[in-house]
Amino acid sequence: MGYRIAGAVTAFIAALLLLWVVVATFLGDDLVEPTVRVTAGQQPGETGVLAGEVLADRTRLQRWRGEVGPSPEGETPPQAYASEYFAMEPGVPTPRELVRSWQGNVADVAEMLRPSERVEGHSSVPYQVAQFFEDPSSRVYRERRNDIVRHAGGWLIFGAIFVLAAFLAVRGRVEVKDGFSGETVPRFNWLERGNHWMVATAFVVLGLTGLVIIYGRTLLIPLIGPQANGDVAWASAWLHMAFAVPFTLGLLAMIVLWVRENIPNRLDWVWLKRGAGGMVDPRQEPPPTPKMNAGQKLIFWAVVLLGLLLVATGVGLMFPFYWTGLVGMQWTQLIHAGLGLLMIALIIGHIYIGTIGMEGAFQAMWNGRVDRNWAREHHSIWYKRLMGASEHEIEREKARAFEPEQPHGRDAAGPAQPAE
Amino acid sequence: MQGLGPFLGGLAVAAFLAALTICAYDAAQVTVADRVDAPGVILDHGPEG
Numbered sequence: 001m002g003y004r005i006a007g008a009v010t011a012f013i014a015a016l017l018l019l020w021v022v023v024a025t026f027l028g029d030d031l032v033e034p035t036v037r038v039t040a041g042q043q044p045g046e047t048g049v050l051a052g053e054v055l056a057d058r059t060r061l062q063r064w065r066g067e068v069g070p071s072p073e074g075e076t077p078p079q080a081y082a083s084e085y086f087a088m089e090p091g092v093p094t095p096r097e098l099v100r101s102w103q104g105n106v107a108d109v110a111e112m113l114r115p116s117e118r119v120e121g122h123s124s125v126p127y128q129v130a131q132f133f134e135d136p137s138s139r140v141y142r143e144r145r146n147d148i149v150r151h152a153g154g155w156l157i158f159g160a161i162f163v164l165a166a167f168l169a170v171r172g173r174v175e176v177k178d179g180f181s182g183e184t185v186p187r188f189n190w191l192e193r194g195n196h197w198m199v200a201t202a203f204v205v206l207g208l209t210g211l212v213i214i215y216g217r218t219l220l221i222p223l224i225g226p227q228a229n230g231d232v233a234w235a236s237a238w239l240h241m242a243f244a245v246p247f248t249l250g251l252l253a254m255i256v257l258w259v260r261e262n263i264p265n266r267l268d269w270v271w272l273k274r275g276a277g278g279m280v281d282p283r284q285e286p287p288p289t290p291k292m293n294a295g296q297k298l299i300f301w302a303v304v305l306l307g308l309l310l311v312a313t314g315v316g317l318m319f320p321f322y323w324t325g326l327v328g329m330q331w332t333q334l335i336h337a338g339l340g341l342l343m344i345a346l347i348i349g350h351i352y353i354g355t356i357g358m359e360g361a362f363q364a365m366w367n368g369r370v371d372r373n374w375a376r377e378h379h380s381i382w383y384k385r386l387m388g389a390s391e392h393e394i395e396r397e398k399a400r401a402f403e404p405e406q407p408h409g410r411d412a413a414g415p416a417q418p419a420e
Numbered sequence: 421m422q423g424l425g426p427f428l429g430g431l432a433v434a435a436f437l438a439a440l441t442i443c444a445y446d447a448a449q450v451t452v453a454d455r456v457d458a459p460g461v462i463l464d465h466g467p468e469g
Contacts, residue, residue: 194425242439
């Protein structure tokens with residue numbers, strides 16, 4: 001009962017957080033803000049025509065691009081320095097300072113912003129460096145990263161927590177129906193467990209640092225300030241790259257160690273149809289299942305495929321512009337961030353079912369052993385093989401999966417060990 | 421306590437490989453500035469800009 005109450009409380013908190021994300025997505029401020037936000041208005045601080053004219057005047061300053069100083073075509077427009085029509089973001093310099101900074105020495109960024117012959121048009125942002133974001137494709141990229149990906153991440157992570165917590169509140173833990181026997185059988189050896197924990201450690205670091213990289217600007221700066229956020233983000237970027245290597249090596253080792261057991265077969269479909277092996281509905285008996293059930297296989301293949309894509313895009317980000325241009329880099333970053341957030345949501349589900357969600361499951365990866373009754377109930381084919389059953393008996397057990405569901409079907413796997 | 425060995429082992433190997441990666445990546449001195457002349461890297465504002 002305690003687990004159900006904890007699930008209900010967590011679901012409630014997750015629902016509130018989801019609501020916050022909904023508000024931020026549909027009703028909140030646009031996250032894609034220019035570096036310098038200027039609100040035009042008829043009256044000082046409002047929107048309208050008059051300030052629009054001022055903006056146009058200011059824009060004329062920037063028509064002569066690639067050089068510093070005002071356009072040689074004319075005098076500095078009189079309203080270019082006007083400040084009374086602009087409501088500036090708190091903390092940014094006055095419009096006059098902004099324009100002057102734009103007119104100032106930009107030698108430090110000149111190399112990056114060197115105009116090519118293809119550059120045309122004009123910028124409306126009074127920062128040379130911000131003109132990068134005036135590029136149409138970069139503007140779209142910025143919206144996708146700062147708006148779509150950030151909000152989608154909130155939906156995914158809080159959504160996953162909500163669904164799992166609500167499931168726990170309604171269903172409760174998946175229990176061992178015959179109780180623990182007190183006798184255990186080996187399930188994972190030390191190499192499998194050590195490798196699992198290496199990947200898990202790396203993924204936790206990658207996930208947390210990745211979240212800082214994506215959300216630091218919007219969520220951390222208000223809490224710890226820009227200076228501290230800068231330090232945290234700097235450390236996060238380094239740690240993110242550093243732990244990519246143990247993650248990659250561990251992922252490859254996982255493929256070698258576990259791919260054979262995770263090849264899909266007909267039994268997986270039976271397991272899914274029986275309410276995920278009786279996990280959804282406690283009245284349903286888990287069907288005969290080999291060492292890995294369909295849910296575990298789905299997790300395995302999702303981790304492998306998402307992991308390999310994350311590694312490929314991550315290498316592209318670690319070596320910027322080596323293999324692709326600007327637009328390619330933008331897509332690489334977007335795909336990496338989106339898949340990373342998806343994988344965090346997925347791993348939250350994996351952690352749930354491996355700990356709180358299912359009784360007796362965590363021991364499999366902790367000390368490598370599981371209770372006999374757990375093995376019999378959830379992986380009867382594997383258990384029979386482990387107990388030295390003949391091929392004929394294994395085949396008979398497999399065939400049982402395709403028979404009409406018996407109220408006490410699990411008994412066919414052999415008698416339960418008495419509970420402790 | 422029986423499971424602590426593989427857990428700490430995995431954690432230690434992960435940390436060791438991460439430390440090696442930092443050294444290697446730092447030594448490689450990968451910078452964006454080296455690549456600004458790469459094909460396709462054009463800060464193109466376009467007519468809409």
